[in-house]
Amino acid sequence: MQPKATRFLFNWLMLISFLFCLPTGLAGIHVLPQYLEFSNTNLRNDFTVFNDDKKSMAYVNITILKHNSALDVAGTTDKDKQNLPAFIPVTHTTEAGLVVTPPKLVIAPGASRLVRIQLTKTPEYTEKMYEILVNPVESDLIIKNNKQDNKVQAGIRLVVSYGILAAVAPTHIQAKLALDRQGDKIIAINSGNVSILLSDGQQCVANKCEKLSVYRVYPDTKIVFKAPTAAPVTFTQKYVGGGSTPIQSN
Numbered sequence: 001m002q003p004k005a006t007r008f009l010f011n012w013l014m015l016i017s018f019l020f021c022l023p024t025g026l027a028g029i030h031v032l033p034q035y036l037e038f039s040n041t042n043l044r045n046d047f048t049v050f051n052d053d054k055k056s057m058a059y060v061n062i063t064i065l066k067h068n069s070a071l072d073v074a075g076t077t078d079k080d081k082q083n084l085p086a087f088i089p090v091t092h093t094t095e096a097g098l099v100v101t102p103p104k105l106v107i108a109p110g111a112s113r114l115v116r117i118q119l120t121k122t123p124e125y126t127e128k129m130y131e132i133l134v135n136p137v138e139s140d141l142i143i144k145n146n147k148q149d150n151k152v153q154a155g156i157r158l159v160v161s162y163g164i165l166a167a168v169a170p171t172h173i174q175a176k177l178a179l180d181r182q183g184d185k186i187i188a189i190n191s192g193n194v195s196i197l198l199s200d201g202q203q204c205v206a207n208k209c210e211k212l213s214v215y216r217v218y219p220d221t222k223i224v225f226k227a228p229t230a231a232p233v234t235f236t237q238k239y240v241g242g243g244s245t246p247i248q249s250n
Helices: 003-020 078-082
Strands: 024-026 029-032 035-038 044-051 058-067 087-089 098-101 104-107 112-119 128-136 141-146 151-158 162-168 177-182 185-190 196-205 208-211 215-217 221-226 234-239 243-248
Touching: 029 128, 029 162, 035 044, 035 112, 044 058, 044 104, 058 098, 087 128, 098 128, 104 112, 177 243, 185 196, 185 215, 215 221
Parallel strands: 024 151, 035 162
Antiparallel strands: 029 044, 044 112, 058 087, 058 104, 058 128, 098 112, 128 162, 141 151, 177 185, 185 221, 196 208, 196 215, 196 234, 234 243
């Protein structure tokens, strides 16, 4: 074997050996529920953060993000939308009209903490969507020096953030969605004032049905997606307030 090839192989073996020596783990929290609704008659909601780790404390930050209205601007192309985040940070809690209590948590091993979200602004004509980001705070790389045996231990700990979808219902709900099919292309047009979740989608041809993806269509916007074939599709449309009805394209 050539010297360069030998050094290359040696370096790779050393790297693999180092990686396999690292103690790894996933951050042990989960959140329930993951969807909240607010309205004139429902001004507050609670969710629970669970620390599934039986040995370590969980440190959690909670922040509020708002729906990125740039996605709804007329003329924004699908390519542009792919480069835009669905939610962006609010500059202040008064901007969202939602207050988190408490915004920071320290959770004992195996325990849980209740978090309250309070609506402080009067609902508007159009539904408002927010994401409540529950973010564990961890060190990416932990290095400890054992003085007794003069060994260094390195550890990587992966963290998973959770996003809770929060919908503030408008003063008067108007759910208006149309599915226009052009060949195998489906255009979902939302002319109402609430977002519509399209779920349980399927396309049935000759007694053979194929499941479709889940889509959310925000007020005064439209989305375009392709069906497996040029045939009608059916969905269940769900929206804030508990509304749920079937819908079918042409």
